Amino acid sequence: MTGTTLMVQGTTSDAGKSVLVAGLARVLHRRGLSVVPFKPQNMALNSAVTADGGEIGRAQALQAAACGLEPHTDMNPVLLKPSSDQGAQVIIHGRPAAELDARAYHDYKPVAREAVLASHGRLTAQYDHVLVEGAGSPAEINLRAGDIANMGFAEAVDCPVILVADIDRGGVFAHLVGTLALLSETERARVRGFVINRFRGDVGLLQPGLDWLEQETGKPVLGVIPYLHGLYLDAEDALPREAMPEKAADALKVVVPALPRISNHTDFDPLRLHPAVDLRFVGPGESLQPADLVILPGSKAVRDDLAWLRDQGWEDALQRHVRYGGKVLGICGGFQMLGRTVHDPDGVEGQPGSTPGLGWLDIETRLAPEKHLERVGGDRVLGQAARVEGYEIHAGVTTGSGLERPLLQLERGPDGARSTDNAVAGTYVHGVFDVSEAAEALLQWAGMRTGLESGEDLASARERGLERLADTLEAHVDMRCVLALLKTESTEPVA
Numbered sequence: 001m002t003g004t005t006l007m008v009q010g011t012t013s014d015a016g017k018s019v020l021v022a023g024l025a026r027v028l029h030r031r032g033l034s035v036v037p038f039k040p041q042n043m044a045l046n047s048a049v050t051a052d053g054g055e056i057g058r059a060q061a062l063q064a065a066a067c068g069l070e071p072h073t074d075m076n077p078v079l080l081k082p083s084s085d086q087g088a089q090v091i092i093h094g095r096p097a098a099e100l101d102a103r104a105y106h107d108y109k110p111v112a113r114e115a116v117l118a119s120h121g122r123l124t125a126q127y128d129h130v131l132v133e134g135a136g137s138p139a140e141i142n143l144r145a146g147d148i149a150n151m152g153f154a155e156a157v158d159c160p161v162i163l164v165a166d167i168d169r170g171g172v173f174a175h176l177v178g179t180l181a182l183l184s185e186t187e188r189a190r191v192r193g194f195v196i197n198r199f200r201g202d203v204g205l206l207q208p209g210l211d212w213l214e215q216e217t218g219k220p221v222l223g224v225i226p227y228l229h230g231l232y233l234d235a236e237d238a239l240p241r242e243a244m245p246e247k248a249a250d251a252l253k254v255v256v257p258a259l260p261r262i263s264n265h266t267d268f269d270p271l272r273l274h275p276a277v278d279l280r281f282v283g284p285g286e287s288l289q290p291a292d293l294v295i296l297p298g299s300k301a302v303r304d305d306l307a308w309l310r311d312q313g314w315e316d317a318l319q320r321h322v323r324y325g326g327k328v329l330g331i332c333g334g335f336q337m338l339g340r341t342v343h344d345p346d347g348v349e350g351q352p353g354s355t356p357g358l359g360w361l362d363i364e365t366r367l368a369p370e371k372h373l374e375r376v377g378g379d380r381v382l383g384q385a386a387r388v389e390g391y392e393i394h395a396g397v398t399t400g401s402g403l404e405r406p407l408l409q410l411e412r413g414p415d416g417a418r419s420t421d422n423a424v425a426g427t428y429v430h431g432v433f434d435v436s437e438a439a440e441a442l443l444q445w446a447g448m449r450t451g452l453e454s455g456e457d458l459a460s461a462r463e464r465g466l467e468r469l470a471d472t473l474e475a476h477v478d479m480r481c482v483l484a485l486l487k488t489e490s491t492e493p494v495a
Contacts, residue, residue, distance in 0.1 A: 003124040004487045005159040009134035009150050011175035015166045016197035018059040019233060019469065021133045024482065025066035026470035033488065034128035037063030040116040041078040041135055041149040043088065045263040045300055046235060049373050049391040054094015055079060058266055062234040066466050077119035078112045078148070083261070083300055083349060096371055109146040116148050120157060129486050132159065139182040151187040160192045160485045168198035168227060173213055180217060192485055193222040195477065200227045223477030232273060232465040234266050247278040252448040254279040255291040260308055261300040267331055268295070270433040274455035276448060288317035293327045293446035296334025298430065303344060303355040306337050315358065327446045328360065328424045332394050335416065335426030339363035339400065348395050360424040361417045363400035371395045376429055378410035381441040388438035390431030434458040
């Protein structure tokens, strides 16, 4: 069996590639078709642990769920996790392979290309249809040489392309026509149609522009997707751009410092969606707002982000927060920050050395080149019965007497630590709020009043989002054309 391949590329980053692939994947899955997601190269700090014990971009894990599949490293064979403005950790088939700057990675691309084509070959042998997500824009002509993320990949596997643009940003026709103008003749021929994303208003008023676009380019507009307010799907990388509805005055106030190298901020999606939680990200130059709970998030560069936090004056603010009865929770890198010292003798995340931690937990961490990747589950939170599920992605071993007061009890043993006064706690588990039982236990520890409306499991919210997205695409995208590009006949959704 050799499956067919269809690629979605975007005129810009965040144009809607991830969402369109996820939605198309769910549409095809509902129709009983064998479909799998694929992203040759991803640059993101939001990642997920796969069934085969590797690490891929979070968006591909979401797309796997849309297909009814467990995530696998072949779905995202090359993942770049930025560690500085010029360097990134290169993850090949789920495992760290190198730490390279941009120029060195350019020379490394032939190795990455082999990994990409090998993964794609395995997927086409297992599934009837492969939905591919590009990265950034194919019009980045400075990156054309050796490209494996966009048209370079499409040319290598000889697949058609759908080009998506975000009308909410403005200039959508310029984005589409300009992107085509910067492609080679063979690349332009691969673009079989356009999708316009995040449209607000009366589509009839847009029709003259659509007619002009089709006449100017000779390519059809396959669909105009309306702006879906309140749609929840896991973010690929950027912090959420849509504000959540105002919460009640008595909602639990939660603040998350938006560290420069914040990772897996999807940890906080359940809190953003929770009806009784008012969550805010606080960025550079802002003061640390009064809150019931401050959560220090994961970080790709723990010592650098800890230094940045101190430069913002937030260490003193955190000390005041705890002194006046507030709670602090650290997740992964944030957990490491709460200890006495973070050691990096091998320069795993930057210059070798040690950095004093915030000192609330009697632990210290030594970073090591070997990354720990594991899915985990357990049945106790803060000593009480509560189901918890999540995953670990960290480079470091934490020791100290603080671990004798764990935050979680996992199937494999205790995890995390709590301060003796119970005001500060930390865990290595990402997704610790995903299951409502664990979330409610942690939120009540942080001071949430009992009797308030509970949140739902993140998996349920994700499923609702995928179904809503698929319904929207069925109504607003020419699925007959999409199925034709995949060389399959139209089928009706499976009941």
